[in-house]
Amino acid sequence: MAVLAEQESGSAARILGAARELVLKRGVKGLTVAEIADRAHVAKGTIYLHWSTREDLLVGLFGRDFLASHDEFAELLTADPDAARPSRLLPLLLQSTVDHPFISALQSEDEDLLGVLTQHPRSAKLLENLGPAALLRVALPVWRRHNLARTDWEFDEQAYALQALLLGFLATAVERRALAIIAVDEPARVIAAAVTALLGPEDPGPGDIRATADAALADLATRRAALLESIGN
Amino acid sequence: MAVLAEQESGSAARILGAARELVLKRGVKGLTVAEIADRAHVAKGTIYLHWSTREDLLVGLFGRDFLASHDEFAELLTADPDAARPSRLLPLLLQSTVDHPFISALQSEDEDLLGVLTQHPRSAKLLENLGPAALLRVALPVWRRHNLARTDWEFDEQAYALQALLLGFLATAVERRALAIIAVDEPARVIAAAVTALLGPEDPGPGDIRATADAALADLATRRAALLESIGN
């Protein structure tokens, strides 16, 4: 099983922390390995004991945001299966994206922060497999199966609409560009209402919520494993 | 009253046509005034009889897309006031955006097509005042007033949700980036259903539809005048 570098080495953790701070402050472009090493109080060579290239380190950094997000969802769903409801999960998903700067940066293709890695295949793969849209694609069938979404709407069309809604909320919440003039205090409440409007009233039978949460947890575990595989050492 | 250059001069019309073809084919970047003049079979100097700078010509080109879109809506709403319903107007708005390449390009900030004009203040102003989001902002209050949208939802929140929905659909329909995996045959039907889900069933009384269409037409006329002012000669 893959294991994260920072779990077995304090210096790896410091390197990640330093890299994170520096990328968030000044972006990937122009950020040098020497700087990261300096701030982490290690020599350059040490970085290459844990990652084999600079790109590996940076992509690993992004991956850790997805990892953190997944783990938070796993924890939440374990403690509170009710959070698997669409009207709760989608606002949480939106919030989680906003809260994890690298997820939002990838979602909005933030050139300033990600530099050349914006369109990079490995970044794209992260977003495609683990981003909010991906989560949504696996969640909708489960919701339909457990009376948490209306089924009198063709699946593809419903998925398309839900995806557009989520992308729209993400764009207005995350993107810098000011296409969105209207602002609102609690986007989370608004998206919850919008999701309920789209998917219809939630009418779970006994066990439906639990089953949904379990399906979500199982999926999260699968994704987590694949993610670890791709960023672990 | 401002009047369009092409209405009083054949050469102006040819210049616009040539510029449009060339921009659509190869983008603004690298496109020279000499090329436009060549294709329009006029000398370079002639262009400056109608527009005072190259930028003026290009922005005028974009503006004409908005003009065309507005005129199509005006015509449609005059012939068929029922098209002012949210469930009809929003799909039309989406379709109109897709159909007018410069509107979509501005909406999606298409760097390849618009080059340096993507973020240009004058382009931004066009989109902000005349783009789909702008239309939506003025339409929603009218719909609420005439029983075409539920009013048991706070205005700002409803507007925010509707805007996000529209932006999401625009993004999936117009943008190149492949965040949207799910595709669908008739986006127009899907957005109609989504809009109805968000705004509730339409329940117009006698005269409500007509009044809505009239308000829309009045607004279109105002915007058209302002637009002419900014791109006319």
Next chain:
DNA sequence: CACTGAACCAAATGACGAATTTGGTCAGTG
């Protein structure tokens, strides 16, 4: 008077060698 196209010139581009930077390596150290 609508239109032309040669002429103008500010700005962009390209060339190119020198100087500097930087990702990655590895022999050595404590």
Next chain:
DNA sequence: CACTGACCAAATTCGTCATTTGGTTCAGTG
């Protein structure tokens, strides 16, 4: 054996200057 930092090849940046490009002008033409 985790870590260091001098070292190197490759890439990037910089400075400078010649050349070209391309938007704009305007005296002239038919």
